[in-house]
Amino acid sequence: MYSILCRSTRYMLVSLLLSSSLYSFGQSAESVSGLVQPFDNYRKQTLQEKLFVHTDQSFYLIGENLWFKVYYVDGSFHKPLDVSKVAYLELLDSEQKSVLQTKVSLAANAGNGSVFLPASLQSGTYRLRAYTNWMKNFGSDFFFEKRLTIVNPFKPLGLPLLKDTPDYDIQFFPEGGNLVQGLSSKVAFKVVNPSGQGVAVRGWVLNGQNDTLSRFTAQKFGIGTFLFTPTEGTTYRVLIRDEKGRMVTRPLPAVQPQGYTMQLTDAGADQLKITVSSNSSSPSTVYLFAHTRQVIKAAEARTIQREATFLLDKKALGEGVSHLTIFDANRQPVCERLYFKRPTQQLTLDLKSDHPQYVSRAKVSIDASVLAPATKSSQAALSMAVYRIDSLAQANSGSILSYLWMTSDLQGTIESPEYYLQPETPEIAQATDNLMLTHGWRRFRWNDVLSPATRQPLLQFIPEVNGPIVQGTVTDPVSGKPMPDIQTYLSTPGKPVRLYVSRSDSAGRIKFEMQDFYGPKNLILQTNPTDSLAKLTISNPFVDAPPAPKLPDVAINETLSDQLVNRSVAMQVQSTYWGDRAIQYTYPVVDSAAFYGRPSESYLLDAYTRFPRMEEVLREYVLGVMPRKRQDHFRLNVINGPYRTVFENPALVLVDGVPIFDMDKIIDFSPLKIKQLDVVTNFYYMSPALFSGIISFMTYKGDLAGFPLDPRLVKLEYDGLQLERQFYSPRYDSAKQLSSRLPDARTLLYWNPNLQTNAQGKGHIEFYTSDQPGTYLVEVNGLTKEGIAGSQQVRFEVKNRLE
Template sequence: MEPTICKHPLSIGTCAALLLSLAIAGPAVAQTAPLDSLGGITGKLLRYNRRGPQEKLFLHLDRPLYLSGETMWFKAYAVDATYSRPLTLSSVAYVEVLDASQRPVLQGKVALAKATGQGSFVLPASLPAGNYTVRAYTSWMKNFSPEAYFHTTVTVINAAAASGASSKDSAAADARFFPEGGNLVRGLRSRVAFKITDKAGHGAAAEGKVLNQSGTVVATFRTARLGMGSFAFTPAAGPDTYTAIVTLANHQTVSHKLPAVFEQGYVLRLEDSGPEQLTLTVNATGTQPATVYLLGHSRQQVALATRLQLVEGQGQLVVSKRALLDGVSHFTLFNAEQQPVCERLYFRPAPQALAIVARADKLQYTTREKVTVQVSTTSPQTPLAAQLSMAVYRLDSLSRVAPVGIDRYLHLTSELQGAVENPNYYFTATGPEATEAADNLMLTQGWSRFRWEEVLAAPKPFAYLPEPYGPVLQAQLTRAGTRQPRTNVITYLASPSRLTHLTNSTGDAQGVVRFELGPLAGPREVMLQTDPMQDSTVQITVLDPFSARYSTPSPMPFGLNSRFQTDYAKRHFQAQVQTVFAGTSRSRYALEPVDSMAFFGKPDETYLLDKYTRFKVLEEVLREYVPGVVVRIRKDGFHLLVVDKINKTVLQENPMVLLDGVPVFNINKIMAMNPLKIRKLDVVDSRYFHGSAIYNGIVSFTTYKGDLEDFPLDPRVLVERYEGVQRQREFYAPRYDTPQAQQSRLPDLRNLLYWNPNISTGPDAKTVDFYTGDQAGRYLVVLQGLAANGLSGSHSFVLEVKPAL
């Protein structure tokens, strides 16, 4: 039987290549080869990576736990996946909140400017309690695996429904086993990692033994840190299967089958053989070809490409750690047929991080007192400008989960498939125990930002393009009643408004049209149509911009616990008080820039109709005081002809006629409109080139309200409610900077004291200030930040608030 590809999907990144220094250390011959000639593997990988940059998103959420009805605030950071530098490829991030069944309960588009953005969700009061996944991605990221999207878990408590809720503690545990490299092969010594977790997904202490079919103990093991560990194991020859018996700390036992054992194949082992080097060992059964290939890669960068000649089924080489990028590296073993057969991960902590220094002006505060925090960033001692976000929220028995730092995410958790418990440990701990824990983590996790099948196959066009100038609305054109795409048909998109904005697009080979909407914010009514004189058989369907692909779920068990009944009741009371007294403060939005210029620029003629004699028939209006438009009546009704003043001629076809920015192709309908509803008329008196269309002039009518005034649209016009990027909701917190404010009787029971997504540091320290509320207790201050050179960091500290005397 041929060996299977590793249990974990394989992954990497792009860019420059660097051959590692290799040392022969065993019965093998390691031959380096040009990066574009290793059986074509490396060349195909580099070709795949050169097709476009890889993006990553990180979201700093204001806290890990919410009540239904509260506002979730977040800051988005966009970086390149190799060096984590800010990447301005995309101007829109798609953010979703998914329930346990991976159904979106909230969706939003967030504008990105200079690789950052901010947004918020008001969690519905009816949202059931549970653990939810917040995920984020860009249009470009949809071309790749959904595993590469940003994911984090938040908890939502529906305080109104928590009364009387309870859940029984359970000692149920899960045990999983991971052969090093991916496979167990008969007769070949392997290292088998394991992970034991409790019902909440946390690592659990345990010990165990491995039994063969006869019940003989062939291996024993014991957990190290966070329920993980490993043991050496050599599957015996013959059709034997193996079962692990795990005994938990409370003496409960769990039985689990070890992965299947293959008769033939390869085993890849990695050992930390010194402060500056790693040792890779390949073992193979006697029937396998002696030539294999090893490829090392770290987040889009090739680090190792070598041909390894096995001697008596074994090969070994030494790799310098200094040649690897910080974070997670992948070592992939290919057989002679260029098939990936094993993969091993290695983690190298970053020697540098963005140092965020934040100091409050006092150690302790009273209620309704001003807090001043000095913030600076360095690398490692020199001041370094960075973009930061900051949250201050109350700690209680319900909010015990520490937020993941941006540096931890970019260099560790984003490169792994499953949840990582306490990622901070792998960046701060030192010594043999920390090295062993990191290695166990690499053995029990793994995935990649692509699949090797896609890399080795012939290139395919990307299905999704970047959005550098705002959201892109896509629609599918088909022949009515069929799925046959309609190509080369000009389609128009407009949103009724007193501001005249129109765009057009031509259907591609698949009948897809794309419209760049620019900085369109908030909900809008958009209208899509084609010119029925050119094609009256087109059916238009707007495509959902949100990704329909989902990563493999990592369910986090959730249950309300009777021990926290008092906390649920207290949170419910606080939420009710804040809802009643917050008023409209939670719905304050920042002013948005408005582009009042029409898409055609300054018109050649403008008529404010209230300045002229008002007629009851539009034909009279045009004939009396609009000399740039000639009215003609033919067999099929009215025609409008624009006078081309530059060429001193009359254009013989109808111009583009607009009503509040919406095209009107039936001139008889527009001529039947009551002119008393029209405020303004603009005329462009020459041919106008607009995208892929050419207009014989433009005649644009604008009503007083900009809402079409009940004009009867053609039934073929598709009218859709479309959400642009989120409007910028402003975070509101009361300021007690006057005696009157200090003595206000309005209760202040906020659990989130402060949220600021836009803190820019420079050579000098930045000062931020806010006020405590009416709740004494401990408050966690969390800062996340990213510098232009790719250094990222996080920092947190606790504030103590005592009751006022």
């Protein structure tokens, strides 16, 4: 465990390097250092990670595969990271229950895989989320999330069409955070229907006497603003009317008797004006603190007596979402709002197909080019999906570009995030600012930054810098209290021989850093029963989902039933005729040697005389092992090779990598079931344990061959990293293949998570169409090593081939 902690400090070095960007500002008072220094310290101690998951599409039927690519970047600068090596992916249903889970290797700053959607899934909207072990320290708000629609055509949908109801979700967001008595405020509002889509409404702000104080109209996606000045002792409500004339009433947030408000406006083309207002007549000090993804951009102080003004150069802010926070004289945050600076650092991708239209089973050639990377290199790592779109299956919502620059730094679901990154118009600029008012959120708590007690937060989950870390606990079986300083052993029986050792910390926690840990495994966890009778448990590496708003139901209109039947038949045809060919895996190259490396002695027992008892085998030709019997029990000691003396302490004895502490069981076990015997005739250090030699018995199949294990140990099935499944796409480059009567019902024509452009920024792809006519979308996401992201789409048509 200690070696894990030492190696994991590598993330600290990465954090320090990433934090080296300089910020420049005029410190109008020395006291701003009371904000700057704690913030800088916190940032250096808490590396921020981001994951983006590109899925092949967003609409699926059960029986299909969900293919994905995971992009892994630093949260501040979006450059590919090389810290965490494992990503956790889950599919959550509408009740926030995890129905599918998998782990993916991030060995090359990215990872990819697939998930089969079983028939047990119900039709509905699901939430795909992804995170690393390190990200678990900061809460699920940091995780990547994406909505997917999955339909089970073999079960009644049980999903009513969306009702024509005015039961909207209506929320109000005063600029800066609060309504304050006697201070004018801009109030943003958001009105969405049960499906999460914005609703066009009109509204009125009313006081207790039903007097109209303000009128407003929703703009893009049901979001808008109005101005309002609350007075003392008055309650307020809002009356909203939709386009069908239906009325809904909601109360406004409570009015604070004392406090601050803030207002952000343009002060010309190059500056922002931040006006801070207070209903206190006493002079005081307020601070403006601005950062872009935790990179400090400005820190200033002003004296306030009713009002104070800050001017901020737009060029001082980073691209994307910036946080502007106002602190009072006690350095407590009192107001905050977001500002979005349109990114200029975009990866411009060009996709060109050789034809706009194809017939079935025709070759498609697509050139993918990086035209304007705005970077030192034209090389980019891309992922590409080609799938049919129709009234059921729409284009994916949310690209890597919109996620990194916007969605990942905002709270809640963003409807059509690509809209905000279009060429700017007054309408888009206004909609973007409204979005900043209604989706405010930050990736930390100010109390963690400024409070001395939490300035160095306790990080329970270390980054998995070499591979999966299996965690567990050691507790007293009677009291349930943690048991510290207990040595534990974790084995994965099989070939090659693997053993891991960990000593419990003060909280009873144990950690095992796994090597070449792919596919489903049997784990065996134990202590030496002569030393401890502790209760051992293995922790679930996946995080319980917190309460969340219910996901919208799936409404399938009767007019789309033919399309649903067609898609269902296509899925079944593919499964029946192509299933075996489509299930192919890429197996990683792993170290085939046992954990102890090359042994001092190795015996293939079939090359020797086969004795019926294990004691005879050990005494007759195993030179490095000395069997001894004391008080009617056997002990196995190893001869210290360099000194030709017998180790005083017993050796570590293994069967297929599982430690065995009862030597009588070894002696009684049939040697005919053992294929190989290795002996290490010197001290072997395996942090935190030191062994007086190793005696390793290996069965023919690596399955313990019925060896009687201690019934008190913990044995369970545990999934390692996912084996990479190969995407299968048939070829029709001969007359025989073209005329094959084998049906081809693919609606996903192509998936490539690892499309790499060359030094000139060029990439080329070829694949074949299927027997399914329709409109197909080519969708590409990509990232350069400098962290420049981009996405692009192009469409083509497929017609039936004329016989």
